[in-house]
Amino acid sequence: MRNPLPALAAFSKDAQAVSARTGDDDASLGGWLAVTKAAERLAVLSQGDREAYVGSLVGALLPPIGSRPTLIHDALPAPENSLSQLAERLRSEAEEMERAGCLEMAFSTVAAVCRLTSDADVVSRMLAAAHLGRVARQLGDFRTASDCYASVVSVATRERDGPLEAMGWLGLGALARMRGNRPEERRTYEAALACAQPGGHAERSAHHGLMNAAISENRLPDALQHGWRAFDLSAENDDARAMIVSNLALTALRGDFSAAAVHGFLHVLSLSNVARIRLTAYGELLRALANLGDRVRMDAFEAQAIAESERANMPFEVAYFFVLATEAWCALPDFDRAEASLARAESMLSTSGFHELANRAETLRERMREAAVRHTPLRETLWRAPSASGWDEQVNVSIRRLAGLST
Secondary structure, eight states: OOOOOOHHHHHHHHHHHSOGGGOTTOHHHHHHHHHHHHHHHHTTSOHHHHHHHHHHSOGGGSOOTTOOOSOOOTTSOOOOSHHHHHHHHHHHHHHHHHHTTOHHHHHHHHHHHHHHTTTSOHHHHHHHHHHHHHHHHHTTOHHHHHHHHHHHHHHHHHHTOHHHHHHHHHHHHHHHHHHTOHHHHHHHHHHHHHHSOTTSHHHHHHHHHHHHHHHHTTOHHHHHHHHHHHHHTSOTTOHHHHHHHHHHHHHHHHTTOHHHHHHHHHHHHHHOOOHHHHHHHHHHHHHHHHHTTOHHHHHHHHHHHHHHHTTOOOHHHHHHHHHHHHHHHHHTTOHHHHHHHHHHHHHHHTTSSOHHHHHHHHHHHHHHHHHHHHTOOOHHHHTOOOOOTTHHHHHHHHHHHHHHSOO
16 A cells, blocks of 8 residues: 655645646645644644644634535534544645645645544445545545555445445545446446435435446437436536536537537636646647637647646646547647647556556557548547437437526
């Protein structure tokens, strides 16, 4: 299992990789260093010393009691004991680090929370473990992530805690997706849905995961069914909603409703400032615009996306954007621009563990060579889905809902 870096080492590594807007002198980065250092100290203090230390912390260092992270138990109220409340406050700050791409500090902070809660209740311990798995997954450490998620499933099964077990299955589903294991992806998300609390965060995430699996397998009516259920369970200005809308727009793109897809991806960019969400939306937006032959907007949005990618500490999402951009330029076609994008993707994927994406780039490289000789677009074979029973009726409903979203 990956060992967390000391706070200062994690800070140094993140400071070199995150965006220019979060430099060494940025207040948020310095504040997160203080949080990570505080978490490390709290993890080794006795209860009495810990409470005194928390009381001595500057008020702005941690969010107030009651501030909750996204990974919570759907069937239980917010914790009332001081240790669990402290764990949630630290994990809330770690989530802000994640959103900014400060993954090493996030990992060190949540690892400290895991030590801090080692003698706490099962729920607090396993929520911290699930959170650690999520950060490890974003860092590309799939072994640590898998160990964390499997531990949550094992303990929750023993405790007969369905909502907690669902969180472990959700993490394993995300890992299966990144590894390109479609049957396992679908199985784990179905397991999560089976034990999730109705109407809770886990149910929403399970439907979102099943939507992604359905898109990958070209089961577009199923993708719409799961997608709109996930949408209805999401908060209006939540990042989860932005990701769901992005996938609904992708479903429209798969059905050859490119104008509606453009509308959806633009809506995503208006909803979220999170780089990992925006980069995917940019890449899919380029593909939709390529379908429409809109080179002017392709140029403009690609420039915006590249600028954001250069400020992001998110190797998977950046490489994925360049693969999508390659496909978009192939569809226009402009093979010189496609070559430039693919070269950037390949340089990142050569040392990564993102096997599915690397295979996708390799296949794309082979097909580009063939298409460039004929100078024919690759659009039809790259992403357009085959017709499916019931698809026309469902997509019309979906397109109308997408068109009704505010921008």
